Amino acid sequence: MIQLKNIERYFSNGNVKNYVLRYITADIKKGDFVSIMGPSGAGKSTLLNIIGMLEEPTAGEYYFMETPVHTLSEKQRIALYRTHIGFVFQAYHLLDDLTIYENLETPLMYQNVKASERKARVAEILDRFNMVAKKDLFPAQLSGGQQQLVGIARALIARPQLILADEPTGNLQSKQADEIMHLFQKLNQEEKVTIIQVTHSEKNATYGNRILQLMDGEFMDE
Numbered sequence: 001m002i003q004l005k006n007i008e009r010y011f012s013n014g015n016v017k018n019y020v021l022r023y024i025t026a027d028i029k030k031g032d033f034v035s036i037m038g039p040s041g042a043g044k045s046t047l048l049n050i051i052g053m054l055e056e057p058t059a060g061e062y063y064f065m066e067t068p069v070h071t072l073s074e075k076q077r078i079a080l081y082r083t084h085i086g087f088v089f090q091a092y093h094l095l096d097d098l099t100i101y102e103n104l105e106t107p108l109m110y111q112n113v114k115a116s117e118r119k120a121r122v123a124e125i126l127d128r129f130n131m132v133a134k135k136d137l138f139p140a141q142l143s144g145g146q147q148q149l150v151g152i153a154r155a156l157i158a159r160p161q162l163i164l165a166d167e168p169t170g171n172l173q174s175k176q177a178d179e180i181m182h183l184f185q186k187l188n189q190e191e192k193v194t195i196i197q198v199t200h201s202e203k204n205a206t207y208g209n210r211i212l213q214l215m216d217g218e219f220m221d222e
């Protein structure tokens with residue numbers, strides 16, 4: 001599903017190149033559940049953002065479902081990730097001025113799903129996440145854990161083939177964190193959704209089937 005070939009990302013500081021990522025080569029298959037681990041500053045979030053097409057590498061080749069992402073225009077990249085990728089961020093990234101219902105509906109509007117279908121899909125996901133009673137509230141009226149669940153529901157509503165999660169349980173209590181990891185495991189095993197998560201947690205990594213260890217911007221041997 002994902003092939004990275006010699007991906008590099010550096011920031012220029014005068015004439016000096018500060019490498020955040022270098023020699024990144026990896027092959028991630030459909031159905032994998034990958035944990036990207038490594039110390040703070042190792043480049044984990046940068047790598048996830050590159051895989052999510054939110055950031056561009058400074059060199060290297062990236063193929064997503066056989067499409068050479070490195071050759072696409074920004075507009076083409078946006079269309080590609082909106083169709084196939086669901087993002088879950090630690091800081092929720094919910095839209096504060098929209099209700100829970102409207103937050104969930106937004107990705108479907110990007111995909112031009114028609115109104116009746118949108119209504120049915122939002123109702124279905126609210127039900128699945130036990131959030132029907134919260135649908136008209138705003139994000140600030142929910143607890144952190146509930147907001148994170150809405151963030152995950154929003155990532156799933158467009159039925160992505162790939163979920164990218166950056167510290168998905170970072171702000172949560174351990175019970176809620178376990179619930180979210182169980183949900184990811186279920187999606188991965190039963191619905192064959194490919195998952196890539198950045199995590200500091202050894203426990204969270206045990207839910208996946210593969211660990212990519214980053215150190216100073218480079219992979220350590222698997």
Ligand SMILES: Nc1ncnc2c1ncn2[C@@H]1O[C@H](COP(=O)(O)OP(=O)(O)OP(=O)(O)O)[C@@H](O)[C@H]1O
Nearest residue numbers: 011018020038039040041042043044045046047198
């Ligand atoms: N715009 C930028 N300009 C310069 N350096 C940057 C920029 N963005 C990121 N970096 C550097 O890239 C390095 C990797 O950052 P990144 O957020 O990917 O690390 P991380 O492994 O996710 O860390 P953490 O676990 O602390 O979140 C850091 O040293 C950071 O300072």
